[in-house]
Amino acid sequence: MDRFAIYVTQHKPIVIMSKSAIPAPVLSELQRQLNHELTAAHAYQALSLWCAARTLKGFAAFFAKQAGEEREHAEKIMDHLLDRGVQPELAALPQPAQAFASLLAVAQQARTMEQANTRGINAVFEAALAAKDYPAQVLMHWFINEQVEEEAWCAELIDRVESSTCAGSLSDLDRHIVKLLAGDEKD
Numbered sequence: 001m002d003r004f005a006i007y008v009t010q011h012k013p014i015v016i017m018s019k020s021a022i023p024a025p026v027l028s029e030l031q032r033q034l035n036h037e038l039t040a041a042h043a044y045q046a047l048s049l050w051c052a053a054r055t056l057k058g059f060a061a062f063f064a065k066q067a068g069e070e071r072e073h074a075e076k077i078m079d080h081l082l083d084r085g086v087q088p089e090l091a092a093l094p095q096p097a098q099a100f101a102s103l104l105a106v107a108q109q110a111r112t113m114e115q116a117n118t119r120g121i122n123a124v125f126e127a128a129l130a131a132k133d134y135p136a137q138v139l140m141h142w143f144i145n146e147q148v149e150e151e152a153w154c155a156e157l158i159d160r161v162e163s164s165t166c167a168g169s170l171s172d173l174d175r176h177i178v179k180l181l182a183g184d185e186k187d
Contacts (some may be wrong), residue, residue, distance in 0.1 A: 001063060001103040004111070009073045010074050013144060017166065018121060020079075020084055020085045020086050020187055021085075021133075022084050022136065022173050023120075023127075023131035023132060023133055025127045025130070025131060026124070026127045026128050026131050026133045026136050027081075027086060028127075029123055029124040029127040029128075030077055030080070030081060030124055031081075031088065031089050032120070032123075033077060033123075033124050033125075034074055034077040034081070034088055034089075034090075035074075035089075035090065035091040035093075035119060036116075036117065036120045037070050037071075037073045037074035037077065037117075038070070038071070038074045038075055038090070038093060039093050039094060039096075040070040040073075040113055041067045041068070041069075041070035041071045041074065042064050042065070042093045042096050042185065043096035043097065043109075043113055044067035044070055044110075045063070045064065045065040045067040045112075047063040047066075047096075047109065047110060048060045048061075048062075048064040048067060049105060050064035050100055051063060051100070051103070054103075055061060056103065056174050057174065058174040058176065058177040058178060059103065059106070059177055060177050061178055062177050062178045062181060063106075063110070065178065066088065066110075073143070073146070076139070076142070076143075077139070080135070080136070080139050084135065088098075097109055098157070102155070103161050103170070104158070104161050106113070106159045107158045107161045109157060110154050110157065111151070111154035111157075111158060114147070114150045114151050114154050114157035115149065117149065117150070118147045118151060120151075121140060121143045121147055122144070124136065124140050124143075125137060125143075125144060128140060129134060145166075145174060153181045156180075156181060157177075157181060160173055160180065162176075
């Protein structure tokens with residue numbers, strides 16, 4: 001039995017460390033989603049830097065925390081692939097958006113990113129379902145549940161930024177945003 005095999009999916013080869021039980025369509029979607037999670041981490045870091053440059057330290061910390069969570073999500077997928085005998089493939093990261101007209105535009109960008117992430121996770125799950133890849137389905141259940149939370153905080157973030165109509169309320173929101181969106185503090 002060969003220790004390594006090479007499969008070609010959607011324009012590039014995928015290296016399999018040993019006989020993999022991951023169907024090719026699922027493997028392709030997992031690899032894509034892995035890189036999507038890393039791209040999201042990179043983009044959240046850019047949002048954090050935009051906020052830091054405007055002395056919005058609370059928002060900068062919140063988006064830096066989100067960047068870390070996205071990296072953890074990527075690691076979950078990497079671990080899954082490795083556990084199933086597949087070497088994860090890292091793609092080049094696209095440059096994230098870095099110029100925004102307002103904090104509201106930053107919040108809207110976060111929502112757009114999370115909605116795209118939900119679509120990507122659903123695509124992995126659908127491929128796993130079609131291929132009857134039960135381990136990938138179980139992994140994606142965790143991600144699907146996580147996205148409910150992610151989209152909820154995005155909606156709350158937008159609502160809170162929109163309702164901060166003066167410098168004082170925005171300053172107060174900046175001081176408390178991490179606690180508010182993490183559920184550590186009640187209104």
